[in-house]
Amino acid sequence: xxxIGENIHIISEKVKEALANRDAKxxxxxxxRQVEAGAQALDLNLGPRKKDGEEVxxxxxxxxxxxxxxxxxxxxxxxxGIEAGLKKVTKAQPIINSTSAEPERLEKxxxxxxxxxxxxxALTMGTSGIPIAADERVNIAVETLIPRMMEIDYxxxxxxxxxxxxxxxxxxxxxxxxxEAVRTLQYAWDPPPNISVGLxxxxxxxxxxxxxxxxxxxxxxLMGVGLQMMIANPMDIEQQETIRIIEERDESxxxxxxxxxxxxxxxxxxxxxxxxxxxxxxxxxxIWKTVQILLNKVIYADGYLNQ
Amino acid sequence: MPIEIPKDKWPxxxxxxxxxxxxxxxxxxxxxxxxxxxxxxxxxHFEGAIPNRPVVALEIRDRRPDxxxxxxxxxxxxxxxxxxxxxxxAEEVGADAIQLTLSLTxxxxxxxxxxxxxxxxxxxxxxxxxxxxxxxxxxxEVDNLLLVAVAEATKGERLAxxxxxxxxxxxxxxxxxxNDHVITARSPMDVNLAKQLNILISDMGLPLxxxxxxxxxxxxxxxxxxxYSVMERLRLAALQGDAMTQLPMLVTPGYEAWxxxxxxxxxxxxxxWGDWLQRAIxxxxxxxxxxxxxxxxxxxxxxxxxLKQVEAAIQDLMxxxxxxxx
Numbered sequence: 172x173x174x175i176g177e178n179i180h181i182i183s184e185k186v187k188e189a190l191a192n193r194d195a196k197x198x199x200x201x202x203x204r205q206v207e208a209g210a211q212a213l214d215l216n217l218g219p220r221k222k223d224g225e226e227v228x229x230x231x232x233x234x235x236x237x238x239x240x241x242x243x244x245x246x247x248x249x250x251x252g253i254e255a256g257l258k259k260v261t262k263a264q265p266i267i268n269s270t271s272a273e274p275e276r277l278e279k280x281x282x283x284x285x286x287x288x289x290x291x292x293a294l295t296m297g298t299s300g301i302p303i304a305a306d307e308r309v310n311i312a313v314e315t316l317i318p319r320m321m322e323i324d325y326x327x328x329x330x331x332x333x334x335x336x337x338x339x340x341x342x343x344x345x346x347x348x349x350x351e352a353v354r355t356l357q358y359a360w361d362p363p364p365n366i367s368v369g370l371x372x373x374x375x376x377x378x379x380x381x382x383x384x385x386x387x388x389x390x391x392x393l394m395g396v397g398l399q400m401m402i403a404n405p406m407d408i409e410q411q412e413t414i415r416i417i418e419e420r421d422e423s424x425x426x427x428x429x430x431x432x433x434x435x436x437x438x439x440x441x442x443x444x445x446x447x448x449x450x451x452x453x454x455x456x457x458i459w460k461t462v463q464i465l466l467n468k469v470i471y472a473d474g475y476l477n478q
Numbered sequence: 479m480p481i482e483i484p485k486d487k488w489p490x491x492x493x494x495x496x497x498x499x500x501x502x503x504x505x506x507x508x509x510x511x512x513x514x515x516x517x518x519x520x521x522x523h524f525e526g527a528i529p530n531r532p533v534v535a536l537e538i539r540d541r542r543p544d545x546x547x548x549x550x551x552x553x554x555x556x557x558x559x560x561x562x563x564x565x566x567x568a569e570e571v572g573a574d575a576i577q578l579t580l581s582l583t584x585x586x587x588x589x590x591x592x593x594x595x596x597x598x599x600x601x602x603x604x605x606x607x608x609x610x611x612x613x614x615x616x617x618x619e620v621d622n623l624l625l626v627a628v629a630e631a632t633k634g635e636r637l638a639x640x641x642x643x644x645x646x647x648x649x650x651x652x653x654x655x656x657n658d659h660v661i662t663a664r665s666p667m668d669v670n671l672a673k674q675l676n677i678l679i680s681d682m683g684l685p686l687x688x689x690x691x692x693x694x695x696x697x698x699x700x701x702x703x704x705x706y707s708v709m710e711r712l713r714l715a716a717l718q719g720d721a722m723t724q725l726p727m728l729v730t731p732g733y734e735a736w737x738x739x740x741x742x743x744x745x746x747x748x749x750x751w752g753d754w755l756q757r758a759i760x761x762x763x764x765x766x767x768x769x770x771x772x773x774x775x776x777x778x779x780x781x782x783x784x785l786k787q788v789e790a791a792i793q794d795l796m797x798x799x800x801x802x803x804x
Binding site for chain 1: 668669670671673674676677678681711712715718720721722723
C-alpha cells in the first residue's frame with residue numbers, strides 16, 4: 172500500500188497555528204514522523220491560501236525537503252500557489268491534488284501537471300457534483316478525465332484517479348458504491364490507471380473514538396478490490412497493522428483472519444457472512460457491525476456499536 | 479397471459495405500540511389505539527400483514543393559539559378557548575386520538591406553569607375518552623418542566639409524551655418510565671440521527687414498545703420529498719431487521735401544511751389558486767396522504783374536513799383489493 176500521509180492538513184488547529192507562525196520545525200517533525208511510520212509521499216493541505224499561497228507553498232517545500240526525500244502532494248485549489256511550490260521542488264516527482272472533471276479545472280490543472288512533470292490526482296466529480304452510482308463515477312473517468320489527458324499528451328502513468336470517499340455519517344449510500352468504483356476503474360483503461368482515495372473521509376463527522384475502526388475496516392474492504400494507494404494517516408498503528416496483515420496474508424490471529432476473510436469476500440463480489448465472525452469476540456463483532464454499516468445494510472448511527 | 483407480481487419478503491417487522499389505557503389497565507380511557515406491527519411496506523397487503531390501520535389525531539391547544547390560520551380559528555371558534563370542549567369536539571368529528579400542545583405562555587403572557595398544564599390535561603382527559611398525546615411547547619427546558627408534572631399527575635393513562643429530542647430525552651424518558659407512559663422521539667429529518675436517538679432512549683431502559691418516532695417531514699411543496707425519503711429508509715431498515723428503527727412513526731402534517739403560504743394566505747395570490755379554504759384543506763390532506771404512503775402510523779391534523787378525507791383514504795388503502803388475485 173502506497174500511503175500519502177495526510178497529517179499536514181489545515182483543518183488541524185496545530186497545523187493552522189504552526190503555519191501562522193511559520194514554524195518550520197513543527198512541519199519537519201510531522202513530516203519525519205509520517206515517513207518513519209510508512210508514508211511514501213506527503214500531502215500538503217494548506218487550504219486555498221488566496222493571499223499568500225505563492226509564498227507559503229515554496230516555504231513549505233523548503234522546510235519539508237530539508238528533512239525528507241519523499242514526493243510532496245500539493246493539495247489546494249490555488250494554482251499559482253501550487254506552481255510556486257512546484258518550482259521549488261528538488262527531490263522526488265511531486266503530485267498535484269487535484270483536478271476534477273469540472274471544465275475550468277480540467278482545462279488548467281493537467282497542463283500545469285504536464286509542464287512540471289507532476290503526477291496528478293483527478294477526482295471523479297463533475298459540475299453536478301459527485302454521483303452516487305459506481306458506474307457514473309467510472310464514466311466520468313473514462314469519458315472526461317482520461318480523454319483530457321490524452322488530448323494534452325499527459326503520461327497516463329502519472330494520472331491517479333480518485334473516485335472520492337464520502338462519510339458513512341450522512342452519505343452512507345455512497346460507501347458501497349465507492350468500493351465498486353475502485354473495482355471497476357481498474358478495467359477502465361489498459362494499462363489500469365492508478366487509483367487513490369482519501370480513506371479517512373469515510374469517518375468524517377463520526378465521533379473520534381469510532382473513526383479508526385471505520386477507517387481500517389473500510390481500508391480492508393478496499394484492499395479486497397485491489398486498492399494500492401491512499402491518502403491516509405500513516406501513524407494509525409492499527410490501520411498499518413491491518414494493511415500488513417492483508418498484504419502478507421498473515422493468518423496468525425483471529426482478527427487478522429477476519430480482515431482477510433472480509434477482503435477476500437469483497438474481492439469475490441460476495442458479502443461478508445456472519446458465519447465468518449466469532450460472536451464471542453467483541454472486537455470481531457465490532458468489525459462485523461462496521462462492515463454492515465459500510466455496505467449500507469444497517470443504518471449508521473453514532474452509537475451503532477452499542478446496538 | 480398470467481403475470482407474476484414480484485413480492486418482497488421481509489425478515490423484520492415494526493413494533494406494536496399501544497396508546498391509552500382503559501380502566502381495566504389502570505387508566506381512564508374509553509378507547510385505545512394500537513399502531514405498528516406491519517411486516518411489509520405501506521399498503522403492500524400482498525407482501526405481508528398490516529394488523530393495525532394508521533390512525534389520525536387532531537391537534538388541540540391549551541389556549542387560543544396566536545399563530546393559527548384564521549380559517550382554523552373560525553372552524554374551532556366555539557371551543558377554541560376551552561381545551562376540554564375542543565377535545566370533545568375533536569372526538570365528535572371522528573378523531574382516533576387527541577394531540578394536545580401546551581403553550582409557552584398562558585393567555586396573559588405569563589410563563590405556563592406546571593399546575594396550569596396539569597389542570598388542562600386533566601380537563602381534557604375528563605372531557606374525552608380518546609388516547610391523548612401531549613406535546614410541550616418545544617423548548618427543552620420548559621418541556622421538561624411541564625411534561626414531568628403532567629406525566630406524574632396522569633400516571634397509568636399511557637399518554638404519549640413529546641417532544642423528546644437529543645437535548646432533553648433523559649428527563650422525559652425517565653418520567654415516562656416511572657409513570658407508565660409512551661414517548662415520541664423527534665429527530666430533524668435525518669435517518670442517522672433518528673436511529674441514534676432511539677439507541678440512546680433504549681440505552682436508558684425504556685422498552686422500545688413504548689417509543690414512537692417522529693422523523694419530522696416538511697409539507698407538500700416544502701421539502702416533503704426529503705421527509706418521505708427518510709421515512710421510507712427508516713421503514714425499509716425496520717423491515718430488514720434493524721431493531722433500532724422498528725418503531726411506529728408519528729408525523730404532524732397539520733402543523734406542516736398550515737404554515738405554508740398556500741394554506742396561510744387568502745389574499746394577493748393568483749386567482750388560479752382557487753378557493754382558499756378548499757386549497758388549505760387539500761394541502762393538509764395531500765401532505766398527510768403522502769406521509770401515509772411513506773409509512774406514517776399516526777397523523778396529527780388540524781382541520782376536521784382533512785381528517786374526514788384522510789380517514790376515507792386510510793379506509794380505501796386498508797381495503798384495497800388483493801393485487802395478486804386481480
